[in-house]
Amino acid sequence: MTAIVANLKEFMKDTLGIDADEIALDEPLFSSGIVDSFSLVSLLSFIEGEFRIQIAPTEVTIDNFDSFDRILKYLDGKSVS
Known part of the structure; x- marks a missing residue:
């Protein structure tokens, strides 16, 4: 797991109350309902x-x-590493 994903998962856990530890890298977040529109913002x-x-x-x-x-792909396009 990259540092970026670790930061995202920590944010989701601490701020959004979503247990992101078991979410696979390719698992849908929004379309599966893990993240709702308010959490997405x-x-x-x-x-x-x-x-x-x-x-x-x-x-x-x-x-x-x-x-x-x-x-990650989006951020890579923004030259974030």
Whole structure:
């Protein structure tokens, strides 16, 4: 597990009350109901602050944020490591 995923899982556990330890990297977060729309907004705010990026509204898609793998791919495109 990468440091980025560890940070995301810690945030989800501590702030959103989601036990993210057992969530696989490719498991759907939003489309499966693990993360709801309110939690997604918090998660996006955390990502912006933690990685000092701006997420455009048009970038908030299932393709970019529905699993840890997709989030990592999105962040890689933003040159976050």
